[in-house]
Amino acid sequence: MGKRTKMLRVARYRPERAPTPYFDEYEVPYADDTVVLDALNHIKDDIDGSLSFRWSCRMGVCGSCGMMVNGEPRLTCAAFLREFPARSAIVVEPLQYFPVIRDLVVDMSDFLDKLKEVKPWMIRAEEKAVEAGEYLQTPEEIDVYTQFSGCINCMLCYSACPVVGQDPEFLGPAAIALAHRYNLDSRDEGRAERREVLGQETGVWDCTFVGACTEVCPKDVDPAAAIQRSKVEAATHGLQALVWPFGRRA
Numbered sequence: 001m002g003k004r005t006k007m008l009r010v011a012r013y014r015p016e017r018a019p020t021p022y023f024d025e026y027e028v029p030y031a032d033d034t035v036v037l038d039a040l041n042h043i044k045d046d047i048d049g050s051l052s053f054r055w056s057c058r059m060g061v062c063g064s065c066g067m068m069v070n071g072e073p074r075l076t077c078a079a080f081l082r083e084f085p086a087r088s089a090i091v092v093e094p095l096q097y098f099p100v101i102r103d104l105v106v107d108m109s110d111f112l113d114k115l116k117e118v119k120p121w122m123i124r125a126e127e128k129a130v131e132a133g134e135y136l137q138t139p140e141e142i143d144v145y146t147q148f149s150g151c152i153n154c155m156l157c158y159s160a161c162p163v164v165g166q167d168p169e170f171l172g173p174a175a176i177a178l179a180h181r182y183n184l185d186s187r188d189e190g191r192a193e194r195r196e197v198l199g200q201e202t203g204v205w206d207c208t209f210v211g212a213c214t215e216v217c218p219k220d221v222d223p224a225a226a227i228q229r230s231k232v233e234a235a236t237h238g239l240q241a242l243v244w245p246f247g248r249r250a
Contacts, residue, residue: 003029006081007089008039010051013100021100024048025089036076036092037065040104053104060218063154067104068093073156073216095159097168111155114171118179118197123190135187148181148226150219157213157223169202173213173223176204180226183233195234204230 005027013021026047028039037055044051055065058077065076070084070091084090098106128135157173158164164172179198183191198204207227214224 063152120178145184
């Protein structure tokens, strides 16, 4: 019996050759363990070396191989060719809602700017001296934020989010989830700084709670829950400010 093959219909964008995107089709061999990323590497290595795309670990850790596969945001290292109908081409496109640089490579600059805006790092009013020891946490304190620490910045949630599609200024699921992760960390003191960013018009209140971000997250981070909890925190803080204007909590 001959090798099984699958047709990939791959989006191409090479501005030096054509001003608009187009598709090329490639027939690739596959086995039960072949993923879309393997197929793309086969195309680049053996069929068309001009194809451009990002990837690194092939283990669902780096997040760099995210693309649209048959219209859904997927990590191509985890999308097996056997999942798709035998007689239909697999359509591979760059993540939607991002500017395309070339072929399947998108511009991440706006996402990275939003990420910096929410300050997803430990903030302390005063750092204690190294000789004073570590900032210790109990297992229970770690459990509070562990789920929201799993984000790999793959941006699948942005491509799944209809709000991002309608309002490019929206901070977006991953950035808000990471802000929430640090707000929950007992060692952090930056909640007030992040609150100003999360509470703006393009922050948590821009979310309409479709939940698509959580559905596509490959690490079960649940950014939709992070956004809704951040809304509750913002509303609670606002109410406290009205009731106790001189005893406002950080």
